[in-house]
Amino acid sequence: MSKANEFELLLQQYQDNLSGVVTTEKMSELKNSGPSEPLKADKSASLHDFIKMVSKVVTLALKDKGVEFVPDEGKRLVIDPQVPLEHPYITYKVVDRSPKGERKPRERETLIVENTDNKTDARKGRVYGQKFKCIVQFNIIASEYSEADEVMNTFEDLMMSYAHYFKKNGVAELLFEKHFTDENFDIFRQTVSVRNLQYYVEVEKLTVMFDQEIEAIQPK
Secondary structure (H helix, E strand, O other): OHHHHHHHHHHHHHHHHOOOEEEEEEEHHHHOOOOOEEOOOOOOOHHHHHHHHHHHHHEEEOHHHOOOOOOOOOOOOEEEEEEEHHHHEEEEEEEEOOOOOOOOEEEEEEEEEOOOOOHHHEEEEEEEEEEEEEEEEEEEOOOHHHHHHHHHHHHHHHHHHHHHHHOOOOOOOOEEEEOOOOHHHHHHHHEEEEEEEEEEEEEEEEEEEHHHHHHHHHOO
């Protein structure tokens, strides 16, 4: 198996384990689980899912460079100007997330049936979905300019090379938007090098709502 295929296999295993996909096994467990949060349908990807995928790609692919992806949105690093950075960081923030042509979730599937051994107890439900267009900014912070440039270029290559991985796992579109100088990071530039990249991302958040859950919130 090639290194590229091994890498994608690792990514896929991680995604299957953590994405919250509604598998047959998970659906079978629902009968006795009681009230729970709405579940995402198979192969949907919210913006949160996309960020988790980017985090895993960076962690696996940039391990040799010691790059750390910070998954907490908008988190500002505490940098001591007297202490050099031990390794590069990539942070992110959501510049914008807005509905794409749909102001509210709409039905995607009118009837799904819970897969259980006891068919008479199987719950019926519907799949609701809403598409979103997002601008996500990634900030690369390194101790000096050549390292920042190297990490930035590698990150751009990864986002392009593994676009099929993101789309395979539910991201509808991923496009490079721009490379610019974000003045909000000027205070960091006094001691470290910063690169700011923005990407256009389209996602669709799908949820499964069972009839009994819908009935429970109806006014009596």
